[in-house]
Amino acid sequence: MILLLIIGVGLFDRIEAVAGDDILLKSELDELSLFYGGADTTRRIIRDELVNRALVVKLAERETIEVRDEEVEGLLSLRFEQLKDQLGGDEILEEECRKRGITVMELRDRYFREIRSQLLLRKFLEKKSHPYLLVTPTEVREFYDRHKDSIAIRPGTVVLKHILLLIQPSPEAIGAAAKKIAEVYDLLQRGGDFAVLAQEFSDDPYSRRRGGLLGRIRRGDLVEEFEQVVFSLKPGEISQPFQTRFGFHIAEVLSKDGESVLVRQILVAVKTTPEDTIRTKQLAMRL
CATH class of the missing domain: 1.10.4030 (Triger factor/SurA peptide-binding fold)
Structure with missing residues (x-):
């Protein structure tokens, strides 16, 4: 075999x-x-x-x-x-x-x-x-903060610090994405069908073909900015446009079940270019 x-x-x-x-x-x-x-x-x-x-x-x-x-x-x-x-x-x-x-x-x-x-x-x-067995990252951090003075650094290890520079899109790209998501939100306010608009405008290829459906998510599954919005919504409620590091979103909660929500979204991504990457690398070299 x-x-x-x-x-x-x-x-x-x-x-x-x-x-x-x-x-x-x-x-x-x-x-x-x-x-x-x-x-x-x-x-x-x-x-x-x-x-x-x-x-x-x-x-x-x-x-x-x-x-x-x-x-x-x-x-x-x-x-x-x-x-x-x-x-x-x-x-x-x-x-x-x-x-x-x-x-x-x-x-x-x-x-x-x-x-x-x-x-x-x-x-x-x-x-x-x-x-x-179900220890969350927050619980690990809280334990470390309480006991860090008594936690020895093992021989052969190093204390490592680094500076993380995210590749930032241009202001023009951010502005264009913000304008597009506002236009999509306006279509929703006029009675547009969420699934149809997601299939037409969303930049998320995997949820787009399913009418924007992301599936059922729980706290800790996705980025904090996204979760703060969707967990504040009631079933059937559509959010105003909001921004995460992935771009601009409109989210709708279809149902809530305890600590999870069934959600769909429209994402307008803020795309980075090779020029943005070069600019970030040049900044890193100057640090």
Whole structure:
């Protein structure tokens, strides 16, 4: 079985790890390294995490825990936008994929499976009621702030500081996007159909084809600016245009269920250009 799979994926692929009946191939690890960096230490962390997660996902599937595609698509859409924003745009993302011998769609499919596994894992842990396993980043930060004086720095480690410079679009690009989202909002105010307008104007390719539907999201799933707006809306209420680092949004909450909301959006992205990337790099060189 393993021999046939190796032949199927290419003579030079190799098995990185085994988790139950599943195997992790080098090509798959290469794809995920695009998101997390390519250092050997990082690759080992990713590999170990994937093996542990695969085993828990198997347990979740045995207990018939399900994750709907719409849940995955909602997170996938926003996280793909985050990735493009971090790299500096669509062109750089495509170039990074070419370097690894994959297409953007193949990378998206891999990320779809990764997010599905994350959601399965979370639902499984919630069902098993192990609160000590569900530690949020906020709780980690609060614990560290309370005990940082008594936490020793391990030998062989360093305290690292860095300055992060985000690639900023031009004022002209921001103004054009703000004007476009205002025009779309005006069409909605006149009785326009949200799904139709999303399909026509939204720059989010994954929710656009579904009439803007992001799926059901929970606190902590998306960027804070987006969540602050959608969790303040009532079912059936449409937001005014608002801005995040991805662009300008109009959101509608379709339903609320405890700590989650079913939401759709229209996104007008503020696109960066190669000139914006060059300008940011020049600024970094002067620091």
